[in-house]
Amino acid sequence: MSRTNGLLMSATIVCAGLMLAAAFGALVLAPNAVGLTPDETFAQRIIYFHVPSAWLSMLAFGITTIASIAYLVTARRFWDSVAVSSAEIGIVFTLAATASGSLWAKPAWNTWWTWDPRLTTYTIMFLLYVAYFMLRSALEDPARRARFAAVYGIFAFLSVPITFMSIRWWRTIHPILIDSKDFGLSRGMLPVFFLSLIAFTALYVILLIYRVRLERTREQVDALRERFGY
Amino acid sequence: MSFWHVVGAIVWKDIRAELRTKDIFSSMFVFALLSVIVFNFAFELRVPAMKMVVPGIVWVAISFAGTLGLNRALVIEQDKGSLAGLLLAPVDRSAIYFGKLLGNLLFMFAVEIVILPLVMVFYNLSLLSADHLLVLLLGTYGFAAVGTVFAAIAVNTRAREVMLPILLFPVLLPVLIAGVKMTGALLDGEALSTLGNWLQIMAVYDIGFTVVAYLTFGYVMEE
Numbered sequence: 001m002s003r004t005n006g007l008l009m010s011a012t013i014v015c016a017g018l019m020l021a022a023a024f025g026a027l028v029l030a031p032n033a034v035g036l037t038p039d040e041t042f043a044q045r046i047i048y049f050h051v052p053s054a055w056l057s058m059l060a061f062g063i064t065t066i067a068s069i070a071y072l073v074t075a076r077r078f079w080d081s082v083a084v085s086s087a088e089i090g091i092v093f094t095l096a097a098t099a100s101g102s103l104w105a106k107p108a109w110n111t112w113w114t115w116d117p118r119l120t121t122y123t124i125m126f127l128l129y130v131a132y133f134m135l136r137s138a139l140e141d142p143a144r145r146a147r148f149a150a151v152y153g154i155f156a157f158l159s160v161p162i163t164f165m166s167i168r169w170w171r172t173i174h175p176i177l178i179d180s181k182d183f184g185l186s187r188g189m190l191p192v193f194f195l196s197l198i199a200f201t202a203l204y205v206i207l208l209i210y211r212v213r214l215e216r217t218r219e220q221v222d223a224l225r226e227r228f229g230y
Numbered sequence: 231m232s233f234w235h236v237v238g239a240i241v242w243k244d245i246r247a248e249l250r251t252k253d254i255f256s257s258m259f260v261f262a263l264l265s266v267i268v269f270n271f272a273f274e275l276r277v278p279a280m281k282m283v284v285p286g287i288v289w290v291a292i293s294f295a296g297t298l299g300l301n302r303a304l305v306i307e308q309d310k311g312s313l314a315g316l317l318l319a320p321v322d323r324s325a326i327y328f329g330k331l332l333g334n335l336l337f338m339f340a341v342e343i344v345i346l347p348l349v350m351v352f353y354n355l356s357l358l359s360a361d362h363l364l365v366l367l368l369g370t371y372g373f374a375a376v377g378t379v380f381a382a383i384a385v386n387t388r389a390r391e392v393m394l395p396i397l398l399f400p401v402l403l404p405v406l407i408a409g410v411k412m413t414g415a416l417l418d419g420e421a422l423s424t425l426g427n428w429l430q431i432m433a434v435y436d437i438g439f440t441v442v443a444y445l446t447f448g449y450v451m452e453e
Contacts, residue, residue, distance in 0.1 A: 124403055138388045151379070162438075
């Protein structure tokens, strides 16, 4: 146990270093975007935070789905712990990506929010996983909770791409906003961008490990409590 | 008994119980009617022509009434202990799923048959064409296919009546969007053939989630 703890601690420190390097790169090293107003140029740097957060939320919910399927197949509690831990991290980074995107949208689109397909789908995805946690909290028996949550997790994840498609066809009246999102990154920006992606992915892995351990500990405490009648 | 015999027996049981109590149909119908009337007052003063909001009214009324019906169907089943009986029966769990799905679908169609003419009278337009009905059929099927699984989940939770819409509506959104879009376009006089994309999305939704429901329903019903 102490050896795995040591490994995890070193990994955590490495991850913290990566995050600091990514923050430094995003704020200092990355070149300014050209051809934008001063406000937009400044806000553009949010991409090093925004895109990795959005990527992490998708990754996290994807892992939740895989863990849910694994739970239904194997019925091992471990997979349920992974699913709920990953979904929780996913929700946090969904909020992070939404908030940072909103900060960027104000100077770039002149509004905090618009019903663009990506934004709308993202909101629906957020609501899906809020429902996922409400469902979990409404069930007491751990085995049943794990089973129901796994089934819902699979439905939720599969509905995200269909929702995206339907909203994209529906809201074709705002092509300018959608196109303005597709700016390419200049050569100087790419290293920092990928550094951020790597750092955030590492952060996800570390958070997931800690969160799964916490969940396992909680289960053990619950089991002990039941055994001794507290 | 073969698979479809079992499905038929479950549907027949639901129909007979419903014919005796009229519990599900009456609550669904009254609620759908109330929604249509409430929406009338919610929109009337702000919208240039009610025709513009009728697709939304129809689909939201169907969704609300459908949610109510799905809940009732499973709550009655559980409170009377017949759900336990169904689970004890030596039949495939997916047969129970398709039986409940068809039962829910029939009840929803029954409500739609009554509510559509009323909408047509209230808003002075026609929804009686093969295209309109096909769209309604596909949308209602998608609703029931997903809703039957979620109702079976919700009935086992605390606060079961509240849980179903929270679980159902975000997953249901593609069907609602496609349904509103197609009904609206048909009302504007477009042909269904120009709406291929939307039909496709509904068909993909219906087929995809029927398969997922078929694969997962056994886990929901496991005791």
